[in-house]
Amino acid sequence: MVERAASALSLPEDWPAHPDPILALNRMGSFDWDLDTGLLHMDAQAHEIFEVRPEEYDGRPETLTMRIPSPEGRRLDTLVAQAIKDGSENYGTYIRTRRRDGTLRWIHTQGYIRRDETGRPRRIIGIVRDATEELRDSIARSGQVETAQDEALRRQTNVVQITTAALAHARTVQDVIDVLKHSHGLTHLGATSLVMGLVEAGRIRLVAEGPEGSFVPGTLVTRIDEQYPMSEAVRTLSPQFIESPQEFAERYPILWPHLTDLRITSAAYLPLIVQARPIGALGLLYDDRRGFTPEERNVLVALGSSIAQSLQRAMFYEQEKDLAQGLQQAMLPRSIPSVPGADVAVRYRAGGAGGSLGLDIGGDWYDLIPLPGGRVGAVIGDVQGHDPHAAAVMGQLRIVLRAYAAEGHTPAAVMARASVFLKELDTDRFATCLYAEADLSTGVVQLVRAGHVDPLLRRSDGECRRLRVEGGLPLGLSAEFGRIEYPVTTVELDPGQTLVLCTDGLIEEPGADLDEGVHTLRDLVCTGPDDVDDLADKLIDVAEERGGDDDVALLLLQRRSLAQRSGGRLQQHVGLGDPEALISARHMIRAAVRAWGAGERSDEIELVADELITNVLMHTEGSAVVTLRGMTGHDRRLRVEVEDSSSALPRRREAGESGVSGRGLLLVDRLADVWGVEARGGGKVVWCEFMVGQRG
Template sequence: MAPTPPSPRPSAPAALEPPVALEPAMAANGIGSFDWDLRTDVIVGDARACRILGIDDPAEHPELPPLDSEGFLALLHAEDAPVVRDRVQRAVAELGQCGAYYRTVFADGEMHAVRFRARVLADQQGKPSHMVGFVWDATVELHKRVRADRLAMVREERTRFIKEAARALSEATTMQDVARVFTELPLPGIPPDGLILAVLDSGRIQILRSTGYRPEAPAPPDHVPLDSDHPAALALRTRTPVFLGSRREYQERFPAVWERVSDTTRSAWAFLPLVAGGRPIGVCVASFYEDRALDSEDRTLLSTLGGMVAQSLARARLHDAEHELAAGLQRVMLPRRVPPLPGFTSAVRYLPAGTGLQIGGDWYDVVPLPGGHVGLVIGDVQGHDVHAAGVMGQLRIALRAYAAEGHPPAAVMTRASRFLADLDTGHFATCLYAEVNVDYGAVYAVRAGHLDPLVCRADGSSAVQPVAGGLPLGIDPENSYPVTRFTLDPGEMLLLCTDGLVETRTVDIDEGMEQLRHAVGGRELQGPGALEALADRIADAAADSHERDDDIALLLLRWDGPAEARPRQLRRRIPQADLEQVAEVRGELRDAVRRWGVGELADTVELLTSELVTNALVHTDRDALLTARLYREGGPEGPARLRVEVDDESDLWPKRRTPGEQASSGRGLMLVEALADAWGVDPRGTGKRMWFELIHRQP
């Protein structure tokens, strides 16, 4: 049995006429119909379809050429035409359905949107002949889509803005940094014409920073009391934002303060309270030149921004308070100024650690000593925190007191070590103490675990000066410290510093000292501002280093030479239990009298001084204080009188004896009486003073 042949497909009608029953429904919904003859490429539509497509109705304009596929595609938006073409071609090839959404621009330039649905019909041979379908206006959807796209873009911009604002505010350290970041933020969608950040201080709202206000324009209100009828005060009291969309609204809601802002050119305001930890700390204000009714999303954005600013401001306020406390504590701990020193020029610098509270245990000090000499101190208490700073302050005062009492350098350092050990703080300290003689530039230095000093010579060279060292202070109260003596020539400089200047995470101390030596070598050291300029250069280089994590103390001292107009004097305290100091004092006194121009008296003064000092130390249980002075009688050409005094606290007076030939002692006062031009013993309330004088006459 032969197979049954397939039934023929329905052919396209000669003219597309919608059923009469569908016409009211199509008219009510604004739906038009069209017929596209695929064989002749002619598109025919009813009146509604023509209006929707934005073309002339052929029934009303028979003179116009019929619409073909290329003419139809030319009506479409350039981005939509390829999509429609592909879908039509696929439907024709498959004898199926197609639908599309496209945009078209009418003759008046207005953008419209159209949707259509169609089916391809085949002729009796099964080939595509017509595409028939419906078309309706989708411009409303287009507007909704445009608005949705715009809103999505705005939301994306605001999300990105919130992230950028959060990042910038998190990096703001001080209150001024927070104010700068806030007033420079570009708010998306609602760019304000003016921004103000104000803080609450002592019951008043004070402006911290503002932007967008011209100098010639009325200034925004400042120092507003919290209990006033002002929108900023209301926002803070209620902790609720205050939005004013027009000048009229401002005047109606706040008539008491309207007069103060009536001259401004602003027309809308947003007052956002800044609340952190449940406490109001300030307010930020956004203002606009035109009336602005902020919608819910705008208000949400501003409120979110206010919350972030509040948290950053609270953190920055705490940081500023801690920094001010640390800086104030450091200022109290360190000398407020270096006193003027005849014969010397000095410069000092202190740089706090780059992290934490920026406070530490490094210190410097310059101590005027009897006889015009000067004591230099540089030290570093372990750690760079408040505890270390407190220990440093106590140790600095104690060491300064020991030096000012006239104790020799070794005794100063020993007593300071014992003092720190008695404090029982758990901290140790490194220190270098140097006593510089103004008359002849001799330096007596002791070192307790600290860096050696650097000496810059007059010829431009520089070198590390080795100083014999001992244990850091506070470790062994009975530790003794050897003294190293070296000299400076006029115009030469002594540099003392702490390890923070020469040691970093990547540079060890030896390498750092070598770099410092090269940095100061060849620098100009003369002139009134040379040392200050050098100190600035060293401190600036250290401050710019990103690897520094310790505080720095720096002390520069230049010996300018003996001060001729000042009386010549040498004063030394000699510990009772340290007879070795007698030899050092004799040598120093010999150098002094030679420097003073009476070197012929050196042997005699050394002998007599040794007798008086030894007598005071052997026959008492206290320290002795030596003072030597040179006076000129009758002008520069007159005789010089050298007076040496030895003070002790014993009430026992010396007795002159007549020793036998074999006696090993008892001749001290006989030598003094025989060689001195004058001598004597004077009471001093507690103790006595033995003295002698030698006269030197010009040849």
């Protein structure tokens, strides 16, 4: 952490300063404090004086609070700040520090303030030394020996230090409550029980009480103007110290009868104040003391301040997390549509913030797009970054991908247009994406990948494999570099098989490469349940256990077993001058022929379809829309339709002298069982049908 901080801000060339060896011989330690970066370098002797091991110290002055009691630390901070403000060149003082065993020692510290030519303080270079022996005699002579009361205060202060350190790691309000009730236990302070309430809409709501069974009926929610000690602490913004049972009974007659079984002898109710505003109150009740010394009161007030700061930090974290999750959910689809012929499960897990506060929003998303003809588009993607801007870009990108797919563009065209859109947003973000368009009647799936991780295919017997999908550059980058051609990979999804799409947050693990992560995920999918919802739950539970800062988006698409039926349809748009679309159409035809059990006529069907498509591209100077339908009746047929925008009807003619042109319709007539032409709006459709088997 020190190295990262040091690289972020430039340090003086001669930092840290090197002490004269004579300092070490005199058991003096040295330090060099860079005020620009906040780093405080200490030599080995200084580590020894503070009893801080090198691995425990990260170069931050705040880390030394575990060795410097809060009052001493505040006094030292005030002295240094005053010296800097006054323009002094140096300062010196004695302070008490805490040994590892909890006992106190005196040290002397002296610092020299170095300023630049403008007078701005830049560094403090100084020494520290053990002054316990030096001051022991004078303390003894003045009668300031540590009494039993001092020893009790020392133990109490130590517990406060431990509790404060534990609160530093609390991120939620429940974490704070757990620290107070369970971590080291405030009962080490001698308290019999504790209560804590938070201010909500002019009332105090009890959020913690202990030990179990000490709850007082009627105190779950109380008004601030009622005669309760927590209410008074909040109302007056001052701690309420109750030093005897008699005082408790006189001041709070409503509450006292419920506490008699606890044999309370004194209590301290501390307001939890942040920025001059009360957010709650903490009550500590004792059964073995009467009254509080000034020192004990100061310690408890410091405890209340520490708890208040931790609570505010936790509240901010929870509010911002709720806001982030709400914004993220608003960007994702509100619901996933029911898709005939498939079972679908989606999951999303927000990543952690790495311990920092702030909007924890990622750019991961999923989407499911119903398409005409029994087809469906499945999308998984990840916008670069982990902030509100990434989420905003994701929301726009999800909408345009859905729009392009619904317009009937091919998967390759959908991805290319989305890349151009992202580039035109003029953002510095790119996105990885995987788009799968599946015909659930035939099981034919066309996959396009833009820098994203490959999907997995799980067979009905549990075997799982990684689908190697040829890919292009991430969205935005491909348009930036003029490489928006995206190859299409066609696979077959048999009934019972599951397509697994996810973002890299489900794959990447700290210390492991991507292939290891894919192998681990494949094993989880192989051994997972058959039901897609149960499998999705298992995978997201693993992601939760693993933790991490990256989001996880997951989409599972399982094809259900369906009998062959009329209406099964595949469709492909082939644009003029778009060879990739023509290749994709050929892949689609080949896969559909196999899926519909027409393998013995595959060559004939592919040749006829190719002739019809080529005829449109050559003679109409427009695009073609290719549609394949599986039809049943007394027999099973496969119908090929090629639609164009020209009203000119095709005609048979003899091949020219070159023998190259004029053979298209002759091939259609010879190979197809039946064919014809239909006028359709401003264009036409040439269709043909092939018998592919008797109805079973």
